[in-house]
Amino acid sequence: MAMEGEEPISDQEKVRIVSDFILHSPPGEFNEVFNDVRGLVNNDTFLKERTCWAFALYNKEQTLPIKIENSEYPVLITKFNDLGSNRFFDPRSKQSFKFDHLRKEPSNYESWEPDLESEVWRSAFETEFTLYTSLHYKHGTCSIFSKREGILTIITVCIEDHEFQAKNFWNGRWRSQWIFTVGPNNIDIFGFLRIHIHYYENGNVQLVASREIKDSITFTSEELAIKDVLKITETAENEYQIAITENYQAMSETTFKALRRQLPVTRTKIDWNKIISYSIAKEFKTQ
Template structure:
């Protein structure tokens, strides 16, 4: 294996970036501190690694509290205004996000898109209620996006490091009010690492639609939330059932519960036989 010391800075950054982008939920800081050793305090590390952190934070829907606010805000590409300036569509504020330290600063007013704000605000209120009802630590944001569409982002994190597991739920829904179509994507990542290293990485695309138009705003919003809730519930149910099947049938088929004799092994006897054989050999 090639000595890491012989790799160029670019090669090291490529390896480090791959590690960071695949960091399990809630463990990005641990991975970051480990890969710093690989870079051996190379000055290029600080600048070169920033792009990887930016990609990770926005893709993973990292949340942050704005100064003076209690509610958390999702950091995502849908709210990116420029460089590291992001939008909180609920409070109509822009903020600067430090991807290295995951903090928000320089909060300033940012006027909404008046052409879609009425619908966006109604969907945001309904999605907030949905997330409160269905996610223990859920956070959501609803953005006005291209061509009059809305993008709904939902994230819920559960970190349980004392018991060696962490998990994250992410869902994204593109709503086309004109056609009534909703295109969704749900991602679930769970890391279990007690005496091992096992990860669940699940990803599903979903398309649903409603005939209800925005002429009846409240009915349209209710239809969006109902479709999202139904689709996400079906996905979670299917995920649960697949792992019950995996535990009860698939894993059991990989090995015999009993040896060919159909008798349980008496390990104490085997140990005595071994000791007796060793004594005989002496």
């Protein structure tokens, strides 16, 4: 990785550089980035042994959906269902599994027992959010996790959707994470919404954006509580997706044109109107 005449790069610096490339891979392009850094390092043993932690962190940050045995639905790979030693659990099918972060393959399935104190709430949220995800996201996957902290039940809802359009030179991923802290008669709500889009036809443009939501509700019944929570979730996610679309259109006429030279290396002008015609952000929502 050093140029002729320059001092060789230390192994520590190689790890830092390669890990940085891996962790910043655009959605749907991990394999391409990995193959590129693999060619630069030219040492598979070094790459796997010294940067395997970056593969795991990337997959958890991306909330990677994985099809597993004995389940109709995929499960998301997240920090919330990480059991350590590359094992994860799926609360929906009540099983755990070993996960190869490089090959993206599950194996070595075992039964897994949920926390019974929080399972009633978790199961109820799972039913409603599975329906919500299927109605609002074209290829959406959700996983719901729970735990008890004293008198509180913590419900974490993770939603992932993606659209990979390599033939059209763009890829994108939507991620939302909702944490519902359930008390005796109230629920505190925290949401974190993220979108990452990479457009690379005759250029290289990435849109990375996020938004936080905080709210709370009081309730008298579990059923009404979940309906109120769903209403807040749906409103926030709809508003954010509309805002992303509007900002993307506005940026095409201002920021993008100001940032890029009139003629890129291809010596061909970028058709900004063509970029807008794709309406990338809209692909994440079904009509």
